[in-house]
Structure formats: structure tokens, C-alpha cells
Amino acid sequence: MEDKNQDDAGQRAAPRKRADARRNEQALLDAAAAVFVRSGVQAPVRDIAAEAGVGMGTIYRHFPKRADLVIAVYRHQVEACAEAGPALLASASSPHAALRRWVQLFVDFLVTKHGLAGAMRYDDAGFADLHGYFLDRLLPVCAELLDAAVEAGEIEADLSALNLLHGIGNLCIGADKDPDYDAGRLVDLLVAGLRRPAGLAHSAP
Amino acid sequence: MEDKNQDDAGQRAAPRKRADARRNEQALLDAAAAVFVRSGVQAPVRDIAAEAGVGMGTIYRHFPKRADLVIAVYRHQVEACAEAGPALLASASSPHAALRRWVQLFVDFLVTKHGLAGAMRYDDAGFADLHGYFLDRLLPVCAELLDAAVEAGEIEADLSALNLLHGIGNLCIGADKDPDYDAGRLVDLLVAGLRRPAGLAHSAP
DNA sequence: TGTTGAGCGGAGCAAGGTTCCGTTTACCCA
DNA sequence: TGGGTAAACGGAACCTTGCTCCGCTCAACA
Known part of the structure; x- marks a missing residue:
């Protein structure tokens, strides 16, 4: 030690x-x-x-860069979030349920860090590295969850993990400033909108 | 003249x-x-x-303020968007369809103006007035569409127009920078997620 | 203990929003 | 048409913020 x-x-x-x-x-x-x-x-x-x-x-x-400091401060939590993905997939009742819970985990993380979501924006040149770091770490996890849900026939296949992560990140912007803004609810609606009408291809358990 | x-x-x-x-x-x-x-x-x-x-x-x-200039430049288009709301409600096949089309109109507007969505962020103090202007003008319109859809039993009543507008604005951030990011699709998913399972309360036409 | 370069501090630069103020000039009135 | 005056102008200057530069210090090792 x-x-x-x-x-x-x-x-x-x-x-x-x-x-x-x-x-x-x-x-x-x-x-x-x-x-x-x-x-x-x-x-x-x-x-x-x-x-x-x-x-x-x-x-x-x-x-x-300033972003490097931010990355260093939040590294542990990002790591934890990344590791939660496969765990949820193994434990949840269905891939879509796992995706949903993982996404809420991510939202909670973003919302509790004042302004992190805003700084992570794709178009913020100063924080490009931060953006990149989150993507490197979380994109594969998100893709795995998404793929599993597609595989199970629970959701459409036409949304990339990149788009979904982007969307979630964006939805969390400003959530810490405005107590009336409910990013979690919006993200949940987004994930719900992804769901296929029940019993189309395979059937959900 | x-x-x-x-x-x-x-x-x-x-x-x-x-x-x-x-x-x-x-x-x-x-x-x-x-x-x-x-x-x-x-x-x-x-x-x-x-x-x-x-x-x-x-x-x-x-x-x-810088924001005043931005407001002045886009005033006409915001106005047009505001006026499109009631018109769509009158012409579309259902309130939810009207909402969906209006929302896409708004998204198109935001996405075609480089960085407007980003500047409109709730947590951007420098552009608070811009934020306020959009809200003043578009919140009532959005609320009207939402209410109509709730009234028709097409969607749940638990999402405020403010939250929805916020969410849409956020989802459009960075859409002009990244050609792979499809804000329109994400917003559409969000609105879809709002929809009640068909035939619950009243019945949809 | 002497040497040395890793590490340190903070002045300074660039960029961007905003303010200040001396100068110019459009407009009104005689 | 000629003045007087306040509105309008322009741009230097200021403030904040990210980042760089460079001379000094001192931890580590022989």
C-alpha cells in the first residue's frame, strides 16, 4: 500500500x-x-x-487543459457507470429494462454535477477532450445495452448509441439550475419512445 | 408606407x-x-x-445586450413558428399529430441557425433574455397543443410545456455541428414516448 | 553537501463582452 | 440659412477567463 x-x-x-x-x-x-x-x-x-x-x-x-482536470475529478464515477452496464444487463428483467436503468444512472450522475452536462456538449471546443473521454468510456457500454434490446426485439434498431448518448447528455443540460426541469422524466420518455409496440417480432417476456 | x-x-x-x-x-x-x-x-x-x-x-x-441583437434577428421566424401552432391544431388529423408537426417545425428552426439552440440554454446567463423571449412567445403555443392532446386522451398529462420546450431546445444543441447527430429523430422519439398506449381512456380517431 | 533539472508561481497574452466618454451630426427653430 | 443641442457615433479601455512563459526554488540523488 x-x-x-x-x-x-x-x-x-x-x-x-x-x-x-x-x-x-x-x-x-x-x-x-x-x-x-x-x-x-x-x-x-x-x-x-x-x-x-x-x-x-x-x-x-x-x-x-481544464478538461483534463474535470476528467480526473470524475474518472471514478464514470468508471463505475461504465461497469454498471453489463451488470444491469445480467440482472435486469429484460435488456430494455437494463437500458432504462442504466440511462437513469447516467442521468443521475450528470445532473448532480453542476454544469457537467453543459460542458460535455459536442460543440464546446474547449471541452472536446471531456466529450471524447465520456464517449470512449460509455459508448461501448451504451451500444451493448442497445444491441441487446434490439436483439430481444424490444426496440427499433435505427438509433445509434452515439445519438442516444448525445441526446441524453443534452437533455441533462441545465437540470441542476432549474428545479422544475425534470431531465430524468424526459430521458425516460425518450427511451420509452424507442420501444416497439409490444409483441411485434419476438415477444417480450 | x-x-x-x-x-x-x-x-x-x-x-x-x-x-x-x-x-x-x-x-x-x-x-x-x-x-x-x-x-x-x-x-x-x-x-x-x-x-x-x-x-x-x-x-x-x-x-x-448581445442577446437583444439575436432576438431581433430571429423575431420574425419565432413569430411564424408561434403562429403555426394554432394553425396546425386546426388542420392536423389529431392534436398529437399537430403537436408532432409543430415540434418538428421548431426543431428545424433551431437546427438551421448555427448555435442558436446552444445559446438558448437555460443555464447560459449571458443569453438569459434570449431564453426568456423564446419562452414568452412559444410556451403558450406549446401548452395549447399539449393540452389539446391531453384533452383528446392521446398523451399523459404529466409533462409540462416548459419541460417539453426545454427538452426540445436541449436536444437540438450541436445538431448543426455534427451531421451524424439527428436531433429531429430524438425529439420525435420523445414525443412518441409521450403517447398513451392506444385506446386507454377516450379512443383516438 | 553540491548539483541539477523537475516543479513552482504568477505576470502576461489573447479573446470576448461591455462600458465610457470625447467627438460628430441630424434635426429643430429662428 | 445659420446656430444650438441632444442624440448618435466610434473605438479605446476595462474586466474576466483560458492558457503560456520563464526565472527561481528545492527535492532527490550521488
């Missing part, structure tokens, strides 16, 4: 960081998480630097 | 503008429209001033 430089069991080759560097990276992660909760994901970089008690240069040394 | 100062048959009391002021206002409107087509709605104010051949001060005299 108390190893020398063990952040990432994955890629060896990183030439061991200095202690102060590791300390600062962690401080930045903690500070960013706190600031994101307080002020939202679009909080100024300067605020985060101040909260962590480091200079601007330090932030950009560890996280070359 | 060649009146003295007749922009607005509505509110009297405006104390007659100078000729150069009227000329510049029109030039700005034209310039903004051109720039919006070329570079999108988020084009820098400076670009619009340059295109119109006026200074920054002039733009802000006529349109105190």
Missing part, C-alpha cells in the same frame, strides 16, 4: 514523480472537487488554483 | 429616431444576420460591428 509512486497500476514507465508534485496533484484534485461542488464545473481555473494554494502554472503542469 | 418612423405599429410613445440611427439599426440587423449564417450565433460582437461598418458603441446603443 505505501508504495513509492503508485497512482496507476496500469501504465508503468512513468519516471517517478517528486513528492511535492504528487502532493500538489492530490491537492488540486481535492480543491477542484470542492470548487466544482460549490461553483460548478465551469468555475475559473484561478479559483481552483487558489483553493489548492498553488499557482496557475502548477495547475497547467498537472492538467494541461 | 414611407412614414416618418414606423417600425412598430404597437407602442406609440417612442420619440422618433434620427435617420442615421434607423439606418444603422437596419445595417446592424442585416450584418448580424449575415454573420450569424457565416459564423454562428456566438460570433464576436466586434465581427458584427465590422460587418455593419459601425463602432462598438453603436451596437450597444441599439442592442444593450
Whole structure:
């Protein structure tokens, strides 16, 4: 456990960081998480630097783009969401039910992070990497759920996972700002609209 | 027709503008429209001033916020969309069909204006007025269509017009940037998901 | 303990929205 | 037609925000 430089069991080759560097990276992660909760994901970089008690240069040394910091802060939760996909598929009563529950999981995640959905927008150049990261991680999961539901004859096959994820992300924008806006309901309607009239091809259990 | 100062048959009391002021206002409107087509709605104010051949001060005299300029440019089309609602309700085969067609009209409008949907976001403070304008004009129309469909027993009553409009606006974000993203399809799914299983309460014609 | 380069801080740059204010000029009246 | 005046103009300047640059510091290792 108390190893020398063990952040990432994955890629060896990183030439061991200095202690102060590791300390600062962690401080930045903690500070960013706190600031994101307080002020939202679009909080100024300067605020985060101040909260962590480091200079601007330090932030950009560890996280070359603002998006990289955001990614790092939410990595664990994205990972958890990705892993929930196959699990739900195995445990839910049908692929469509699994899809529906997974989608709500994703919505809950997005909605609880002030402004994350907005920052993830496809057309936000500054956050292109964030967009890419979410897609890399979640697109295969979403596709698997979608395919399973198509396979089971529960939904039409004409919606790509990419479109669905995009749509969900978009629907969650602003959900944290307006208590009357119910992103979960809208997303659920969207997934419901996907459903075939019961008993067309195969039959649903 | 060649009146003295007749922009607005509505509110009297405006104390007659100078000729150069009227000329510049029109030039700005034209310039903004051109720039919006070329570079999108988020084009820098400076670009619009340059295109119109006026200074920054002039733009802000006529349109105190960037959003005011955007509103002015699209006012006609928003108006047309608003008026299409009752017309569709009168002509379509059912309220739900009317709703569906109206919604597609709105989607087409949003998608063809680079970045308009993005700028309209609820959580974009800079464009709060734009958001407000769209809502003022289109919310009653949407509510009317929704109510009619509920009345006819075609859809559930548990989705507010505000939520629906929000959702549609959100779904259209980025649609102009990514040719693979099909906002129209997603919105249609959403509206489809709203539909009651046929023949529940009243019966659909 | 001396050397050295990884790491640090923060001034500075660019971009974009908005404001300020000295100058210009359209319009009214004599 | 000639003045007077307030409306209108223009653009420099300001503020915020993301990101870069670079001289200084000090952790790590011999």
C-alpha cells in the first residue's frame, strides 16, 4: 500500500514523480472537487488554483487543459457507470429494462454535477477532450445495452448509441439550475419512445 | 408606407429616431444576420460591428445586450413558428399529430441557425433574455397543443410545456455541428414516448 | 553537501463582452 | 440659412477567463 509512486497500476514507465508534485496533484484534485461542488464545473481555473494554494502554472503542469482536470475529478464515477452496464444487463428483467436503468444512472450522475452536462456538449471546443473521454468510456457500454434490446426485439434498431448518448447528455443540460426541469422524466420518455409496440417480432417476456 | 418612423405599429410613445440611427439599426440587423449564417450565433460582437461598418458603441446603443441583437434577428421566424401552432391544431388529423408537426417545425428552426439552440440554454446567463423571449412567445403555443392532446386522451398529462420546450431546445444543441447527430429523430422519439398506449381512456380517431 | 533539472508561481497574452466618454451630426427653430 | 443641442457615433479601455512563459526554488540523488 505505501508504495513509492503508485497512482496507476496500469501504465508503468512513468519516471517517478517528486513528492511535492504528487502532493500538489492530490491537492488540486481535492480543491477542484470542492470548487466544482460549490461553483460548478465551469468555475475559473484561478479559483481552483487558489483553493489548492498553488499557482496557475502548477495547475497547467498537472492538467494541461481544464478538461483534463474535470476528467480526473470524475474518472471514478464514470468508471463505475461504465461497469454498471453489463451488470444491469445480467440482472435486469429484460435488456430494455437494463437500458432504462442504466440511462437513469447516467442521468443521475450528470445532473448532480453542476454544469457537467453543459460542458460535455459536442460543440464546446474547449471541452472536446471531456466529450471524447465520456464517449470512449460509455459508448461501448451504451451500444451493448442497445444491441441487446434490439436483439430481444424490444426496440427499433435505427438509433445509434452515439445519438442516444448525445441526446441524453443534452437533455441533462441545465437540470441542476432549474428545479422544475425534470431531465430524468424526459430521458425516460425518450427511451420509452424507442420501444416497439409490444409483441411485434419476438415477444417480450 | 414611407412614414416618418414606423417600425412598430404597437407602442406609440417612442420619440422618433434620427435617420442615421434607423439606418444603422437596419445595417446592424442585416450584418448580424449575415454573420450569424457565416459564423454562428456566438460570433464576436466586434465581427458584427465590422460587418455593419459601425463602432462598438453603436451596437450597444441599439442592442444593450448581445442577446437583444439575436432576438431581433430571429423575431420574425419565432413569430411564424408561434403562429403555426394554432394553425396546425386546426388542420392536423389529431392534436398529437399537430403537436408532432409543430415540434418538428421548431426543431428545424433551431437546427438551421448555427448555435442558436446552444445559446438558448437555460443555464447560459449571458443569453438569459434570449431564453426568456423564446419562452414568452412559444410556451403558450406549446401548452395549447399539449393540452389539446391531453384533452383528446392521446398523451399523459404529466409533462409540462416548459419541460417539453426545454427538452426540445436541449436536444437540438450541436445538431448543426455534427451531421451524424439527428436531433429531429430524438425529439420525435420523445414525443412518441409521450403517447398513451392506444385506446386507454377516450379512443383516438 | 553540491548539483541539477523537475516543479513552482504568477505576470502576461489573447479573446470576448461591455462600458465610457470625447467627438460628430441630424434635426429643430429662428 | 445659420446656430444650438441632444442624440448618435466610434473605438479605446476595462474586466474576466483560458492558457503560456520563464526565472527561481528545492527535492532527490550521488
